[in-house]
Amino acid sequence: xxDEIEDKLKVKVKQSGFSVPEHYFDQLTERIQTKVSxxxxxxxxxxxxxxxxxxxxxQLEARIKEKTTTVKPKKEAGIFRLWRSDIVKYAxxxxxxxxxxxxxxxxxxxxxxxxKSTDTTTEQTLFDIDExxxxxxxxxxxxxKTTTNASEKELEDYILNNYSQTDIASNL
Numbered sequence: 406x407x408d409e410i411e412d413k414l415k416v417k418v419k420q421s422g423f424s425v426p427e428h429y430f431d432q433l434t435e436r437i438q439t440k441v442s443x444x445x446x447x448x449x450x451x452x453x454x455x456x457x458x459x460x461x462x463x464q465l466e467a468r469i470k471e472k473t474t475t476v477k478p479k480k481e482a483g484i485f486r487l488w489r490s491d492i493v494k495y496a497x498x499x500x501x502x503x504x505x506x507x508x509x510x511x512x513x514x515x516x517x518x519x520x521k522s523t524d525t526t527t528e529q530t531l532f533d534i535d536e537x538x539x540x541x542x543x544x545x546x547x548x549x550k551t552t553t554n555a556s557e558k559e560l561e562d563y564i565l566n567n568y569s570q571t572d573i574a575s576n577l
Contacts, residue, residue: 555563564573
């Protein structure tokens with residue numbers, strides 16, 4: 406009887422009808438072990454996983470009061486000297502003087518170089534002006550007559566009241 410059933414099955418199912426996926430037997434043990442470990446984890450975590458220690462809430466209020474009402478002695482603030490030795494004090498003062506002197510030197514050197522550059526720029530501008538233009542300007546200034554109704558005393562008072570000594574000295 407078994408032979409008949411087997412023969413009927415062989416006829417119905419061809420030999421090439423069944424196939425095994427690649428690396429099936431290589432990965433089989435890993436899959437079985439994973440499945441078994443997952444089942445063990447499910448058995449372990451049957452509860453919610455959290456537990457409260459015995460009489461936790463009964464002792465909670467007493468522990469809070471103990472922590473908040475006990476007075477801890479305050480630590481005294483330590484005194485730390487900024488300069489532990491005189492050498493450090495004098496070395497830092499010397500460094501400060503050197504840095505300040507270097508800054509003043511650089512500032513003075515920069516202002517002198519700026520004055521020199523403006524002098525050379527002015528000289529270059531005068532050098533570039535055409536001689537005929539200078540002659541025309543001098544002749545035109547001679548032709549213009551200046552008329553003033555003020556006396557010399559009034560002009561002198563106006564200048565002294567409206568201009569500083571540095572303005573007057575720089576325009577001379």
